Amino acid sequence: MEPMSTKILVTVKEVAEVDDEFEISGLDVDDRYLEYDLNEWDDYAVEEAVQLSEASDDVEVVTVTLGPERSEETIRMALAKGADRAVRVWDDALANAGLLDATTKADLLAAVVEAEEPDLVLTGVQAADDSFGATGVALAERVGFEWAAVVNDLDYDADANVSSVRRELEGGVEELTDVEGPAVLTIQTGINEPRYASLRGIRQAQRKPLDVHTLDDLGLDASVADSPVTLTSMYEPESESDAVVWEGSPDETADELATFLREQGVVEG
Amino acid sequence: MTVLAVTEHRRGKLRTPSFEIITAGRDLADALDAELHLAVIGGDVNGFADRLNRDGVDAIHTVAEGEEFNHDVYTQAITAMAEAHDPDALLMPNTVNGLDYAPAVAGALDLPLVTDAVDFDAEGTLEVTREQYGGKVETTVDVEADAFALTIRPAEWPVAEGTGDAEIAPFDVTIDESAVRSSVEGFEEVGSGDVDITEADVLVSVGRGIEEEENLPLVEGLADALGATLSSSRPIVDNGWLAKNRQVGQSGKVVTPDVYIAVGISGAVQHVAGMKGSDTIIAINTDPNAPIMDIADYAIVDDLFDVVPELIKQFGGQAPS
Ligand SMILES: Cc1cc2nc3c(=O)[nH]c(=O)nc-3n(C[C@H](O)[C@H](O)[C@H](O)COP(=O)(O)OP(=O)(O)OC[C@H]3O[C@@H](n4cnc5c(N)ncnc54)[C@H](O)[C@@H]3O)c2cc1C
Ligand SMILES: Nc1ncnc2c1ncn2[C@@H]1O[C@H](COP(=O)(O)O)[C@@H](O)[C@H]1O
Numbered sequence: 001m002e003p004m005s006t007k008i009l010v011t012v013k014e015v016a017e018v019d020d021e022f023e024i025s026g027l028d029v030d031d032r033y034l035e036y037d038l039n040e041w042d043d044y045a046v047e048e049a050v051q052l053s054e055a056s057d058d059v060e061v062v063t064v065t066l067g068p069e070r071s072e073e074t075i076r077m078a079l080a081k082g083a084d085r086a087v088r089v090w091d092d093a094l095a096n097a098g099l100l101d102a103t104t105k106a107d108l109l110a111a112v113v114e115a116e117e118p119d120l121v122l123t124g125v126q127a128a129d130d131s132f133g134a135t136g137v138a139l140a141e142r143v144g145f146e147w148a149a150v151v152n153d154l155d156y157d158a159d160a161n162v163s164s165v166r167r168e169l170e171g172g173v174e175e176l177t178d179v180e181g182p183a184v185l186t187i188q189t190g191i192n193e194p195r196y197a198s199l200r201g202i203r204q205a206q207r208k209p210l211d212v213h214t215l216d217d218l219g220l221d222a223s224v225a226d227s228p229v230t231l232t233s234m235y236e237p238e239s240e241s242d243a244v245v246w247e248g249s250p251d252e253t254a255d256e257l258a259t260f261l262r263e264q265g266v267v268e269g
Numbered sequence: 270m271t272v273l274a275v276t277e278h279r280r281g282k283l284r285t286p287s288f289e290i291i292t293a294g295r296d297l298a299d300a301l302d303a304e305l306h307l308a309v310i311g312g313d314v315n316g317f318a319d320r321l322n323r324d325g326v327d328a329i330h331t332v333a334e335g336e337e338f339n340h341d342v343y344t345q346a347i348t349a350m351a352e353a354h355d356p357d358a359l360l361m362p363n364t365v366n367g368l369d370y371a372p373a374v375a376g377a378l379d380l381p382l383v384t385d386a387v388d389f390d391a392e393g394t395l396e397v398t399r400e401q402y403g404g405k406v407e408t409t410v411d412v413e414a415d416a417f418a419l420t421i422r423p424a425e426w427p428v429a430e431g432t433g434d435a436e437i438a439p440f441d442v443t444i445d446e447s448a449v450r451s452s453v454e455g456f457e458e459v460g461s462g463d464v465d466i467t468e469a470d471v472l473v474s475v476g477r478g479i480e481e482e483e484n485l486p487l488v489e490g491l492a493d494a495l496g497a498t499l500s501s502s503r504p505i506v507d508n509g510w511l512a513k514n515r516q517v518g519q520s521g522k523v524v525t526p527d528v529y530i531a532v533g534i535s536g537a538v539q540h541v542a543g544m545k546g547s548d549t550i551i552a553i554n555t556d557p558n559a560p561i562m563d564i565a566d567y568a569i570v571d572d573l574f575d576v577v578p579e580l581i582k583q584f585g586g587q588a589p590s
Pocket of ligand 2: 011012013014039041042064065066067102105122123124125126127128130131132133134135136
């Protein structure tokens with residue numbers, strides 16, 4: 001019998017990280033103070049998918065990213081780690097929309113799920129920058145897939161299309177759950193050890209397909225970007241800090257801290 | 270007008286966010302001139318409802334379906350309840366389980382969703398305060414809609430007190446079993462192993478600022494010199510550099526030592542959830558804007574690789590070379 005082929009779609013976001021010192025201009029941190037990287041949670045999701053594809057024949061791993069051209073560097077990184085091909089969705093209508101909330105992102109990703117018809121979708125638990133923590137489950141609802149949020153262990157039965165997962169709850173408790181496929185799983189950090197891209201992988205990634213789709217290509221109308229949820233301000237939170245900051249060279253500050261700990265009786269001598 | 274707030278329990282106990290959501294829900298209901306209704310789904314619904322009947326709650330709807338949380342059941346029950354009571358606002362906790370049904374419920378009801386609110390102002394257009402970039406900035410998002418769904422961050426609102434006179438009644442819903450395509454098979458607790466960081470008086474806690482596993486002995490050296498116990502933030506455990514029983518935070522341990530020294534830890538909300546009850550918090554971090562500074566009592570804004578060796582020297586130890 002022919003082995004059944006399995007398609008895993010991994011959503012991959014390029015996230016911005018903010019420098020220690022920064023300025024806000026308008027509704028975002030000024031671009032001079034931002035560095036872009038593959039979202040930490042998605043790195044684990046890519047690794048999980050690639051490990052599944054390495055463990056059996058006939059598993060295809062496709063990544064999907066909603067993002068501008070700049071994000072192709074990050075997408076190539078996911079390809080270099082072993083994904084087979086990538087889809088990038090972008091459009092002037094999205095660039096002009098400002099904040100893409102989780103519902104909007106789910107609507108957009110749903111069009112890709114409908115086109116690709118994956119057996120399994122892996123997303124990150126959250127994006128490190130805007131941290132809605134909601135896109136994966138919103139996507140599942142949108143496409144009628146089953147789902148599980150905050151998965152830190154996955155045992156995937158491709159024949160039955162059932163995922164036996166551990167959901168990481170609060171306080172060191174894990175919930176063991178079986179999820180019927182097709183499903184969306186939101187992947188938690190620590191589920192595996194993400195690999196570094198090898199030089200060979202990076203070279204190969206250049207030749208892997210990376211298809212770019214506009215809204216029109218996906219059969220979507222520009223109104224998909226309209227949302228009742230809009231970002232109206234960004235600011236540095238008023239510091240709630242009343243910390244005593246010890247100033248000086250490292251030996252001076254270390255001395256202050258040591259003196260404090262001795263005075264508190266935390267350490268002897 | 271109605272605000273419907275969903276409560277949470279696990280293994281026979283109501284969880285604290287259930288009582289916080291009453292406070293947040295009452296605030297919202299006052300702003301909207303609405304009634305506050307609670308949803309209690311699964312487990313000992315009547316016992317739970319009695320305990321949740323606090324000041325400010327107008328009605329409690331119970332659905333006695335299953336012992337434990339199942340997101341398919343929650344999604345169906347809340348959707349049906351919302352269709353019957355037509356709430357203007359649906360409040361859900363921004364917990365691990367909350368994030369396992371809130372986006373699905375919002376989707377099913379076609380409600381705009383804002384997650385992880387730390388504050389809101391509902392006089393007029395709803396304005397929600399959230400954090401972005403790991404807590405380095407705050408944002409306001411406006412929601413222009415007649416009805417909306419909101420998840421609220423745990424430990425931001427106080428727990429509701431007092432006794433209420435809510436009307437408690439079962440809500441009649443038939444769960445479509447064929448649409449329940451996930452099943453909870455059990456629970457497991459992460460073992461505590463060789464050390465119990467919750468017992469320590471002094472914790473030296475290491476975060477991603479340490480950069481490499483090879484650098485860990487430096488912080489171990491500090492813990493030794495102080496006679497303290499070593500703990501960490503999540504990435505250190507995710508990387509396999511320390512065992513899971515060393516992790517402080519939402520999914521690790523909640524610790525309350527006399528002194529907590531955070532070395533190269535930013536202070537993400539899930540970390541702070543596990544250590545904010547420490548008596549004295551000391552942060553060593555290069556970033557003066559790191560969120561950990563908001564809860565620190567003392568801080569050294571400097572490179573840990575310069576400060577920690579000096580500290581070890583102060584206590585007569587020797588920094589690993
Ligand atoms: C569902 C869920 C559950 C979670 N549970 C937990 C949990 O239980 N515990 C937990 O900790 N996290 C948890 N997290 C992860 C959390 O969101 C953060 O990602 C994590 O806490 C960050 O760890 P960190 O502070 O060590 O790393 P970072 O956020 O990367 O911070 C590193 C810090 O080190 C500083 N630094 C860098 N270099 C130096 C230097 N040379 N000297 C001094 N300082 C330096 C930086 O300024 C920065 O502030 C959870 C996340 C989710 C979504
Ligand atoms: N712009 C995007 N492109 C691709 N995937 C995304 C995007 N935004 C969010 N996701 C996915 O959804 C997860 C949760 O994101 P969020 O709900 O925004 O916190 C991320 O870890 C990604 O896997």
